[in-house]
Amino acid sequence: MWFKRDLRISDNDALEKAAKQKNPLICLYNLDEERLDRKDVDGIHIKWELDCLEQLKFELEKLGGKLIFNFGNIVHKLEEINISYGIDTIYSNEETGLKWSWDRDKSVSEWSKKLNVKYIEFPTNGIIRRLKSRDNWKKYRDKRVNHDITPTPIEINSPSDLNSDPIPEIEELGIFARELINRPKPGEKSAFETLFSFLDERGRGYRKGMSSPISAESMCSRLSPYLSVGCITIKQIIYHTKRKQRKVKQDPRSSKNLGFSTSLSSFQSRLAWHCHFIQRLEAEPTLNDIAINPELDKILIKDFDEQKFNAWKNGMTGWPFFDACMRYLKSNGWINFRMRAMIQSIASYTLWLPWRDTGNVLAKLFLDYEPGIHWSQVQMQSGVTGINSVRAYSVIKQSQDQDPNGVFIRRWVHELRHVPDEFIHEPWKMTEVNQKKYNCEIGLDYPLPIINENDSRKLGIAKTYSAKRDPAVKLRSKIVYDIHGSRRKSNFKKIKN
Template sequence: MESVPVSVVWFKRDLRVSDNPALVEAINGPYPVLCIFNLEPERLERADVDPIHIEWELDCLTELRTALESIGGSMQFNLGQVTDQLSELHETYDIKHLYSNEETGLQWSWDRDKSVAEWCSANGVEFTEFPTNGVVRRLGTRDHWKKHRDARVSSEQINTPVAMESPKGFTSNSIHSMEQLGLAARTLVERPLPGEKAALNVLYSFLDERGRTYRKDMSSPITGWDACSRLSPYLAAGCITIRQILHHTRRKQKKVKVNPRSKENLGWTSSLSSFQSRLAWHCHFIQRLESEATMDVIALNPELDGHLAREMDVERYAAWSQGKTGWPFFDACMRSLIATGWINFRMRAMLQSVASYTLWLPWTDTGLHLARCFLDYEPGIHWSQVHMQSGVTGINSIRAYSVRKQSTDQDPDGDFIRTWVEELRDVPKEHIHEPWLMSDEQQKEYNCLIDVDYPSPIVDEKTARKEGVSKSYSAKSKPESKQRSLLVYEVHGSRKRR
């Protein structure tokens, strides 16, 4: 009997039904549609992947499967190589066309996508990929990138399909549980709800109320928790697109423009404008990884990185990664991140810059730790930021955050510190930022003996940071570093001054 001709939609980090060109093109084509998702076993072993990422992805996938089934579709999950999954399906069905949305990832994902393209050409299957957000594949020069990006993310959204046809006999199978995968994810405090419906609800709550004070409140880990959009884990799993977010943001902007000074609209004009800049950064940084898939192991400016010659120090790394440095605000940020899977941008920058400048630890190792901490791990943004906050691009200014300054600026009363650093819960405001300066009597009175209950600072922050900055300027000024910086700017530099 002749096998049934079908199209296949291969879902990756695009776990949504709405604004999904690959899905809609397949549905509009001449064949019934099979949906597949494949989890590569080697991904589970990767040093940048944490069980929280897999759990989040599987939960979003479950939501997607329900959404597909509600319009007549089915989805099959596979643990293995995607080409094996395709070969198996090809034995039962005559796969005519494979559709997917482009993924910008590290080298392993490029290799995977290449093997899929080869499988398709060996099996006479047409393979069509669609661009994702504002990232431009095979971009020649950065000069015109912004124009491409803006046009793409401002274009009409793709209509959400209301019906689709699956071939007879093709039904969804079960998605592996974390136990079946042999994984246990740490339980995150207030983990967001998974899936595209939840993503839209988070966006609406941001644009209805939470985002009003975004501009002024985003820098503090206390106010940022509510004032930031919190869309990052959804963007990372592809539950929502930048185009969808921009569409709703511009609608809000239009409403505000009618009477920007009214009580109802107070704060929104500047907040919406700042928010849109961040959405542009999203695409700008992922575009970097699009042309340098090895950013997790090779610095954009390898000559500069070579001159910096940072070294692993096991004791410092342990203190940094566990939030036991003896700097209360730093420790609170790291512990809060580990517990919740999220922290605001300013604090992420501080965590990385303290590792790279003050503690002089290699960014490759510390970047991996942070990747595993973030529920929203997005390789393109992550490694670009790790490079920037470690001063290994050569095109960004050297910025080494002072924990002491961030502590008094962002948590003046020490509430955030006391929430996350139990050992300091009884320490009053006047000692909370530098508890090691307390007298023996005060330590007893406030139930915190330094070096018994809570460590003294791992290094003298001011001296170590100054030294790190000075070594960085010296490495940046070497002729080889400077020469490479010109090339880095050519390929990756933002053409608009920020």
């Protein structure tokens, strides 16, 4: 059983089938060496995986299973195992990743064919392999994610002379990971504790609380890091959410639960988005490199401006709310959806920075890095898909809406901690006397805004709209819609007309 991004024993089709067959079973996890050189991979990702793997090893051993750990090339490791034990079948779950992971899986497939070893992959979540048309996607996805949960094996029969490998600390592998504050607890058990704490109470205010970084921290589900390494499946989350939805409806105090009901419906929509976006990567594994609408990308030429890039990356733009969000993200490895969209759209529209570079920075910052969602969203928030609305966030509006009293800003931008509400969103408007009074000289203690935000954003929007009108771009957008577009009626009309 070759574990990839499916670090769980429950609802794991490959493991269930592998445990049922008659031969002794070896469980293998391979940390692909080539990942360490990738621009989108960070030490925090590897550390998280290894910590989740430690939990998986514990659960497997309870069932009698043994887990081999390897850091290197998967085919070399399979060769080695084959020499010692003779492999009959390799079981694994499908992974929708970037091109390098497809190439890796292809090399395993070729190796197994050459050696007459069976290689069986099982589908996971709502991603449909070899999908012919997006028109049918929802039907297949719903069927898949509403299917019964796959039972957990009750016993694993591993070779008697085999011992599990110790799971190394990342330092032993020469990898560095920055310390995160509030990092979630690793493993499958913690994934379920997180899900139930959300469905029991935290999710009550999800709908209203998801947009502000202050409330989102506790009101969002926080399941994304678990989903990214497969400690839990979308099917399991949907199963428990539906049960909760039924319970909330039946509750005699259900009028009080109205908000909870709406929150749970919104949550279900996000779970569908998860699969919708990963399905895009399934169709085009080069999303980190090639724009969904390359014609549009060609027109929207963006030069790499190092000064703007560094200010953006380091949370030193001089826009307090933006800087607070960036610094929070760096420390926590997580921020809510609205703020991620704002951070990327400011990079692409306001600062006019190339999306591949900023996308890689964000990939490394997110503990929950999921290539299919990530690169689809980076492209969407950069206006290079041609099928999504142009949405360029105003940092001042977001600041006033999501942090009206500057609580979040003062917590994360210490330079501004004495600045009163009146100036907290636009401290550059303070007089020199006030700057002295509030211990923050703009341009000295805290930067002046890197550029005029309002003018630059409007210019970015105008250039993007103009590019979208190009006939070649429009033509490509229609093709893009056929492959990737959500089949919501409003979207259909917009693109087809």
